[in-house]
Amino acid sequence: MNTSFDSFQKRRLQSSYVSVVVSIALVLFMIGVLGLVLLKSTKVANHFKEKVVMTLFLKDDVSKKQLDKFKTAIQKEAYTKNLAYISKAEAAKSYKRDLGEDFLKFLGDNPLKNGIDIYLNATYVTPEKMLELEKKYIKNNYVAEVNYDKPLVKLLTKNIKRMSFWLLVLSGFFGLVAIILINSSIRLSIYSKRFNIKTMQMVGATKRFIRKPFIWQSIKLGLLGAFIAFLGLSIVIYYVDSYIPTLELIKDYVSLCYVTGGVLFIAFFITWISTFFATQRFLNLQTNDLYY
Structure with missing residues (x-):
């Protein structure tokens, strides 16, 4: 009986991990694509400006x-x-x-x-x-x-400002969505282990000791999600570069480094901060409150 229950718990835990990784990967992929659009739009705008x-x-x-x-x-x-x-x-x-x-x-x-x-x-x-x-x-x-050409300079400046504004608005919106989605996935994962957290606390473990394995586990899941997102981004970059070679996506190492660094930072920071506050919440709850 215990064996079947342990097996069920293990499968449920694995399913939770898979959902967290998939959620993180999708969000990071979206952020990576948006980051590339932002960086290349700036380069394209500068390209046209420097033709004046x-x-x-x-x-x-x-x-x-x-x-x-x-x-x-x-x-x-x-x-x-x-x-x-x-x-x-x-x-x-x-x-x-x-x-x-x-x-x-x-x-x-x-x-x-x-x-x-x-x-x-x-x-x-x-x-x-x-x-x-x-x-x-x-x-x-x-x-x-x-x-x-004064009219051209005015028109170019006006259109670039308008495009930059809307891209920044979209970036802010998708950034907020990314934080909410990753945070929700992490919180659900921690929620399934709330009784383990309280048990460790009751036997005398410190809050820092309890948080540490959960934070490292979440960071690992975040980095795994980032790796999957990079695979998706690589495919997108390859096909876009094939159809629109003038963008030189593959050769633009600076933009690729910025996107890679940004995705890794987001994967690390959001998973760390979300896990910290999620575990802190359950550490501060009374035992009776864990059932609600």
């Missing part, structure tokens, strides 16, 4: 020595990601290709100016910062005119 060009049209009397010195000074600035010098002759050839005819035959002289295209770092591509740069360079003795 600010062109400095130079005065005709700027010498080659002055030009080289000016380009070197721009290149050293914190906001400069890259720059390209386009001579008036190269600009004329480009216009000729676009128009399909040689406009210089009608005009005689080349009315275009030598220019420097500045590709800015993403953090500087905002209407305010680009306006500051425009005011700075329009006062320069070498610059005749500053040009960039």
Whole structure:
């Protein structure tokens, strides 16, 4: 009779562990996918920002020595990601290709100016910062005119802010759901052992001694759930990278490290804190209260 009861208890305990691991794995998988979306959305947004060009049209009397010195000074600035010098002759050839005819035959002289295209770092591509740069360079003795697509910069900034806001809202919501689900699974697992906890307490075991094995067991289950979540994430990353190679998910080691570290931290922290408070609750209960 005792053997069959022990077997039943063992099966019930194993079933409890499986449900906890599955719950943790699903939640961590969801968090991992959301983390990847957040990280890649930032990279995609920065990619588009860094395609915005600010062109400095130079005065005709700027010498080659002055030009080289000016380009070197721009290149050293914190906001400069890259720059390209386009001579008036190269600009004329480009216009000729676009128009399909040689406009210089009608005009005689080349009315275009030598220019420097500045590709800015993403953090500087905002209407305010680009306006500051425009005011700075329009006062320069070498610059005749500053040009960039102002409506595009405003639209890009507005859409990125809106997207970032909703992604943060979703992240907060799913983060809360993750905490609640993992906490509930852990509490149910501890609830099934509440009589064992009280028995150990009644024979003189300290609260710390009682909590320790439960915390370590929960952390192990959390790490096992994280491992299963990583398997699911690996499959998703592989297929997404196959269909959308431009995202370079597999090669983006920094983002993958952030997601891996974040998932492991959540698996460890939530299981630890949930087990701590769940065991503390039953340790503080009276024996009669354990039946309710």
